[in-house]
Amino acid sequence: MASPSDRKAEPRLVALRGGEGVRPVAGRVTLVGAGPGDPDLLTIKALKALQAADVLVHDGLVSAEILDLAPQARRIDVAKRKSRHTLPQDDINQLLVALAREGLEVVRLKGGDPFLFGRGGEELSACREAGIDCAVVPGVTAALAASAGAGAPLTHRGSAQAVTFVTGHAAHGEPDLDWTALARPNQTVVVYMGVSTAGFIAQRLTAAGRAGSTPALVVENASRSDERRILTTLDGLATAAEGLKGPALLMVGEAMAMADIKVPGDAATVAAVEVQNVSSGQ
Secondary structure (H helix, E strand, C coil): CCCHHHHHHHHHHHHHHCCCCCCCCCCEEEEEECECCCHHHCCHHHHHHHHCCCEEEECCCCCHHHHCCCCCCEEEECCEECCEECCCHHHHHHHHHHHHHCCCEEEEEECECCCCCCCHHHHHHHHHHCCCEEEEECCCCHHHHHHHHHCCCCCECCCECCEEEEECCCCCCCCCCCHHHHCCCCCEEEEECCCCCHHHHHHHHHHCCCCCCCEEEEEECCCCCCCEEEEEECCCHHHHHCCCCCCEEEEECHHHHHCCCCCCCCHHHCCEEEEECHHHCC
């Protein structure tokens, strides 16, 4: 049992810990998936993390409506699109660690899901190596929003028994993928960051045996008010991807013919049919 003198010393010890020159207790980093853009697709756990944040380190693709859910938090924009970076990834990793060492509750807010082509694994590793507590909150990835919005299931009995997510962007040159596996029938292939390489991807898939008449759905800005959908075929994929400016998905497979877009005739014979402003029903 502590003596009276011991109990009186405790407040002085607390005061010393909080004095100048003493490093504060480390904060925490939470990697949060912000989803594809529609605030209604944010998870409850993600919302709680935003409301508890001292600082948001966010991507450029995170919508203003989602950022506004954390009015108390300082914002740091580290927008990344393909090879254009406000900060290199290594600098982002160091920033997260430095902010946490200031004792802050840091939310690293990323479009979609942190662990699906979001480099969340690198940020998690950096925090672990620095001894910083790091948690991960999953988010709705764009492919799920695009599929649901268009009514085109990623898997479907009789036409899609598997779904594969790949990236169409490579750090150096063209993507190096298992084209033979991706060209097998009865599956859906979803390509992230593939707009600039759409022609190459279509050529490699057809060369590996996928029929050029295979339905393909291109979705730009999935779940947002300016979402665009283009129903085409594998042969028409390059043409359909021309002129797209926002983030877009290339979705190839027989089940994409179920997309809720009125196509005049068989989807396999249509070069590209575009429906704009789908969220408003126009």
